[in-house]
Amino acid sequence: MxxxxxxxxxxxxxxxxxxxxxxxxxxxxxxxxxxxxxxxxxxxxxxxxxxxxxxxxxHKDLALENSVTGSWCGWSNDSAVLAQSASGGIGFEIARHLLHSGYKVCGVRYNAPERRAEHFIADTEDALAATMGSKYIQSYTVDGFSAINRKDSYLVVGTPCQIDSFRRYIRRLKIEDHFVLMDFFCHCVPSMHAWREYLRLAQKSAGAITSVVWRDKTPGWHDSWAMLVKGSEGTLKSRLSQGDLFYKFFLGDVCCGKACMKQCKYKWDKSSADIRIGDAWGDTYSRNDAGVSTIVSFTDKGREVVESLNGCTINPHPLEVAAEGQMHENVHRAAAYGMFMFLLRKGIQLPAAGWNAAFIVNKILRRLKIKL
Ligand SMILES: Cc1cc2nc3c(=O)[nH]c(=O)nc-3n(C[C@H](O)[C@H](O)[C@H](O)COP(=O)(O)OP(=O)(O)OC[C@H]3O[C@@H](n4cnc5c(N)ncnc54)[C@H](O)[C@@H]3O)c2cc1C
Ligand code: SF4
Ligand code: SF4
Incomplete structure (x- = not known):
């Protein structure tokens, strides 16, 4: 090729x-x-x-031939960071720590006017704040990755597939030593058509959207599949436990990427990053409702970064305990995947009730073991 x-x-x-x-x-x-x-x-x-x-x-193989060098669960002791982060805020604390050690951070923020998540460079703590919290859509990397100055040192955060290509890129340029790479346990990314359809419906009550939080922890971390969408005319709060449509699209696997289903090679402990983070959903922290992060290091560099963190509570655990509940296999195509993707591809706009009816069809097809 x-x-x-x-x-x-x-x-x-x-x-x-x-x-x-x-x-x-x-x-x-x-x-x-x-x-x-x-x-x-x-x-x-x-x-x-x-x-x-x-x-x-x-490439069939990952850029990094790794083995687990450390595994922990932990959280930030800073209550403001903990409240705004998806799980325990360890992603932000690692970034803040490296920023104070002379690194810049290439992370992801949400750009409301462009209706997309995007990589950008943060070189101050104020700028870094925009990276807090997961944005459960595919990020546009090009501007952020292009802004990397080859002479500086960076923490780069991304999906495992983004990080696997990125490591090849910096290795080829012989600048791998200047980087710490961090990914996360990754379910999948949903179609941007689904995201934009969700925004279209949200705009009806909230007006022009100005900000989005995907993991509003107000109902508690264990119920934090919760959207907080602010607009010019109001705020929309909606969570999966009450039938939120975005999370039904995302976690229902009705519109995930074909690559996520068929070509993803990054589940469980497969990573080209130095550090992987995630939600510690296992039994050990089932009573903690503020948020706990899983942390895994795959290189000595990654382990040293985690061990040097300040202002955090970090507990070592075997991988099976720290990462309990994380996926070992790729997402499976939902029963009505074909129907959902047809509607989204054609740009068919439905009222929320119409999409909810499509989810009922999905459920019936699943019971009948029929795939559309
Ligand atoms: C698409 C997606 C799927 C995920 N799937 C899982 C999963 O299956 N299991 C699990 O335990 N955790 C998953 N996570 C990670 C999880 O949501 C948290 O990021 C993780 O628990 C760490 O939380 P935190 O509080 O330490 O950091 P957070 O405050 O959530 O920090 C997240 C970091 O990720 C970066 N980031 C945010 N959005 C994106 C994006 N769209 N693309 C690339 N980088 C981004 C930010 O720059 C930030 O540095 C997923 C995240 C995303 C974006
Ligand atoms: S976007 Fe990434 S995965 Fe797709 S062809 Fe380019 S390098 Fe490969
Ligand atoms: S599930 Fe795999 S292929 Fe899909 S975004 Fe995540 S790492 Fe990439």
Whole structure:
């Protein structure tokens, strides 16, 4: 393969676009609503194969041959950080610690006018605040990754597939030593069409959307599949336990990426990162309702970062305890996946009741063991 022009339904990590010396690769949403590379002027390709070499989707093996060097559960002792983070706020504390040690952070914020999550560079604690909390949609990486200055040191946070390509990229440039890479246990990413349909419905009551929090912990961490959407005309609060539509799209697996179902090779302890974080959903912390993070290191560098954290409570546990409940297998296609993706691909707009009816169809098909 000379370049990534024939790659479809990939991880959408954007590393091919960032590394192309001729700058001819564009990352855009495909018909299903997932990021993918497009080469509009193939004649300009010089066939250097850099994009292909850096692409995790085109490699069977991971960039890092790893083994677990440490596993813990923990949380930030800063109550404001804990309240705003998805689980125990360890993601933010690792970033803050490295920022104070001279690193910059390439993390993800939500851009409300663009209706997307995006990587960006934070070099102050104020800027870093926007990375707090998970945004459960695929992030657009290109601007953030491109803004990395090869002479500086960075913590880069992303989905495991983004990080796997990114490690290939920095290794090729011989600057791997300047980086700490962090990923998370990753369920999947849902179609951006589903996200935009959710926003369309939210706008009816909230007006133009100005901010989104995916994990509002007000009802407690264990019930924090909870959206807090602020708009020009009001605030929408909605959680999975009350039938929130976004979480039904995301956790119902009705519109996850094809790559997440078929090509993901990053479940459980498979990672090219130095550190992996997640929600500590296991029995050990089932009574904690403020939030606990799982932390796993895969390199000595990752372990040293975790061991040097200040202002956190960190308890060592064997991996099976720390990561209890995390997925070992890829997401499975929901029974009515084809129907949902057809509706989303065609841009068919339904009222919330219409989408809820589609979920009932999904349930019936699942019981009948029929796949659409
Ligand atoms: C799409 C997605 C799927 C996930 N699936 C699981 C799962 O199956 N099991 C599990 O335990 N945890 C999962 N997580 C991680 C989980 O939501 C928390 O991030 C984790 O528990 C750490 O929480 P925290 O409080 O330490 O950090 P947080 O405050 O949540 O920090 C999250 C970090 O992730 C980065 N980030 C946020 N959104 C994105 C994004 N869309 N793409 C790339 N990077 C992002 C931010 O820059 C920040 O550094 C998922 C996260 C995402 C974004
Ligand atoms: S997986 Fe990433 S590097 Fe590979 S083709 Fe897709 S966007 Fe490009
Ligand atoms: S489930 Fe796998 S392929 Fe999908 S976004 Fe997460 S790491 Fe990438």
């Amino acid at each position: 000379k370049n990534v022009s024939k790659v479809k339904n990939c991880f959408g990590c954007g590393v091919c676009a960032v590394s192309c010396p001729k700058n001819i690769i564009d990352i855009r949403l495909n018909d299903d609503g997932f990021y993918q590379p497009f080469i509009d002027e193939p004649d300009k390709c010089i066939h250097c194969k850099v994009c292909v070499d850096n692409c995790a989707f085109l």
